[in-house]
Amino acid sequence: MVFRDIMNNMANNKLQSNIWKFYLISALSGFVLYYVIDKIFMEFRGLSITEIVLVEIVYVITVIVLEVPSGVLSDRWSRKNVLALNMVFFMLNTLLWALSHSLTLFILGVIAGAVHSALLSGTHTSFIYDTLKQLGRSGEYIKVLGNTYFYMGISAATAGILGGMISEYYGLAAPLWLTLIFSAMALVFILTLKEPEIHKTTGEIDYWKHIAVTLKYLRKHPALYHIVFVTVILESTYMVMDEYMQLYFVRVGIPVFFLGYLGAMSSGIESLGSKFSYFLERFNRRNVYLAVIILSGLGFLLAGYLGSYIGVIFVFLPIAAACFAWPLLSKDFHDELPSSQRATSESCVNLLNHLFVIPLAFLFGRLADSVSFFSAYLAIGIFIGFYLIVFLFVSYKKIGRKSIVKS
Numbered sequence: 001m002v003f004r005d006i007m008n009n010m011a012n013n014k015l016q017s018n019i020w021k022f023y024l025i026s027a028l029s030g031f032v033l034y035y036v037i038d039k040i041f042m043e044f045r046g047l048s049i050t051e052i053v054l055v056e057i058v059y060v061i062t063v064i065v066l067e068v069p070s071g072v073l074s075d076r077w078s079r080k081n082v083l084a085l086n087m088v089f090f091m092l093n094t095l096l097w098a099l100s101h102s103l104t105l106f107i108l109g110v111i112a113g114a115v116h117s118a119l120l121s122g123t124h125t126s127f128i129y130d131t132l133k134q135l136g137r138s139g140e141y142i143k144v145l146g147n148t149y150f151y152m153g154i155s156a157a158t159a160g161i162l163g164g165m166i167s168e169y170y171g172l173a174a175p176l177w178l179t180l181i182f183s184a185m186a187l188v189f190i191l192t193l194k195e196p197e198i199h200k201t202t203g204e205i206d207y208w209k210h211i212a213v214t215l216k217y218l219r220k221h222p223a224l225y226h227i228v229f230v231t232v233i234l235e236s237t238y239m240v241m242d243e244y245m246q247l248y249f250v251r252v253g254i255p256v257f258f259l260g261y262l263g264a265m266s267s268g269i270e271s272l273g274s275k276f277s278y279f280l281e282r283f284n285r286r287n288v289y290l291a292v293i294i295l296s297g298l299g300f301l302l303a304g305y306l307g308s309y310i311g312v313i314f315v316f317l318p319i320a321a322a323c324f325a326w327p328l329l330s331k332d333f334h335d336e337l338p339s340s341q342r343a344t345s346e347s348c349v350n351l352l353n354h355l356f357v358i359p360l361a362f363l364f365g366r367l368a369d370s371v372s373f374f375s376a377y378l379a380i381g382i383f384i385g386f387y388l389i390v391f392l393f394v395s396y397k398k399i400g401r402k403s404i405v406k407s
Contacts, residue, residue: 014194015131015134015135015194015196016135017194018127018128018131018193018194018196019128019131019132019144021189021192021193022124022127022128022144022148022193023147023148023151024151024189025186025189025190026148026149026151026152026155027151027152027154027155028155028182028183028185028186028189029087029090029152029182029183029186030151030152030153030154030155030156030159030267031155031156031158031159031179031182032156032159032163032179032182033159033162033163033166033174033175033176033178033179034094034097034163034167034172034175034176034179035156035159035160035163035263036159036160036163036164036167036246036259036262036263036264037163037164037167037172037175037246037256037259038097038246039052039243039244039246039247040167040172040246040247040250040256040259041097041172041173041176042055042106044172045100045101045102045106046101046102047103047106048369049247049365049368049369050365050366050369051103052365053361053362053364053365054103054107055103055106055107055110056110056243056361057358057361057362058107058110058111058114059110059111059113059114059117060114060354060357060358060361061358062110062111062114062115062118063114063117063118063121063350063351063354064351064354064355064358066114066115066118066119067118067121067347067348067350067351067354068211068344068347068348068351069118070082070115070118070119070121070122070123070347071121071122071123071343071344071345071346071347071348072210072211072343072344072347073119074119074122074123074126074343074344074347075126075210075340075341075342075343075344076210078195079123079126079127079195079343080127080190080191080193080194080195082119082123083119083120083123083124083127083190083193084187084190084191085119086115086116086117086119086120086123087116087183087186087187087190088187089112089113089115089116089119090112090113090116090183091180091183091184091187092109092112092116093109093110093112093113093116094109094176094179094180094183095109095176095180096108096109096112097109097176098173098176098177118347121343121346121347121350122342122343122344122345122346122347122350123343124148125145125330125334125342125346126334126342126343126346127193127196128141128144128145128148129141129334129342130196130342131196132144133196134196134197141327141330141331141334142277142278142281142327142328142330142331143278145274145327145330145331146274146275146276146277146278146327147274147275148274149270149271149274149275149323149326149327150271150272150274150275151271152271153267153268153269153270153271153272153274154267154268154271155267156263156264156267156270156271157263157264157265157266157267157268157271158264159179159267160259160261160262160263160264160266160267161261161263161264162175163175163263164256164258164259164261164263166178167256167259168256210341210344211344213341214341214344214345214348215348217337217338217341217345218345218348221336224333224336227329227332227333228333228349228352229391230289230293230325230329230391231329231333231349231353232349232352232353232356233293233296233384233387234292234293234296234318234321234322234325234326234329235322235353236353236356236357236360237296237300237318237322237360237380237383237384238296238318238319238321238322239357239361240357240360240361240364240380241299241300241315241318241319241380242266242319243361244364244368245262245266245315246259246262246263247373248303248311248312248315248373248374248377249262249312249315251307251373251374252307252308252309252311252312253309254309254312262312265316266316266319269316269319269320269323270319270323271323272323273319273320273322273323273324273326274323274324274326274327276324277323277324277325277326277327277328278327280324280328281328281331285328285332288324288325288328289325289391290388290391290392291321292321292322292324292325293321293384293387293388293391294388295317295318295320295321296317296318296321296322296384297381297384297385297388298314298317298381299314299315299316299317299318299319299321299381300318300377300378300380300381300384301377301378301381301382301385302314302317302381303315303317303374303377303381304374304375304376304377304378304379304380304381305374305378307372307373307374311374333345333346333349360380360383363376363379364376364379364380367379
């Protein structure tokens, strides 16, 4: 009996260590020195804006193909192994881009990056949720998830400042080579994680049956519908802003040297939004989600309308809106799911998000090239305005009371 208690305590201690390891892994994997200059790097290597958008579309299409299968792999196999594979493919993406001087190699690199994203999708949040649930601390999920984003954001902010400086003095390729060191360190710590026993795989049922069971579960839980809708709108428009804001900065006359500081500001906003998101849990969910939708739309509209140094301020509004909402949306979503279907369910949401991003990014690129760069921002802001009307007069009437409308 005593021996069993000792073994249980040891197991709990190992499981407890997952939390601080996740913080460390988030910091190391977030230390990407080239994110603040990747679009500039592509232009420097000869790509047009349309070709840059094409690279992004290839990324999205690849993620679409792999999104749900990767989630099923996470639910049916080992989430630790899937996280390790995700980091390996990120390193391959970085390596291929560092070597690239053509559209073809950029596309090969972004395909590796898409595999990385698909493997990560739903896996890390499910791993965290199940770890906390087994420890009897599932109520801390918003705070712990927010902390992982916080440490990742602080690391990304530091990397952004350093990345801009390194690019200025040592060339645009140097940040990519240096990033590989920190990614390798993250991989080492991922391999030391302990898989929660609460994660029961569905390996005993057919692969496609697992997907069918998950889709049936999602379809029969209306409380999840509009969590998904709000998530998709905020995430897809955030992706557009995050991917192309550095081109906005350059076009209003900001030197490449300062892109690192602006990237750090973006990461800082993401970090603070995620870390302090749990303070919003006390408020009515409908009002919180309404506020972040308005904030995101205003950011795009004002950035596009002003198209100047002053407009830079409003570029950060959609980022702040999304980051304050993400932990809340994730908690509401996972509260409704069984462990065996967490990763697959979240992958389904991310699949929908990427399906939505394709026409959105293509529209952005075409408007930027054929009309004006700033008109593309205005168009996204108008689109969010239309969704706001839907949210006010249609969606909210159907939102489940259990997880969304909390006072």
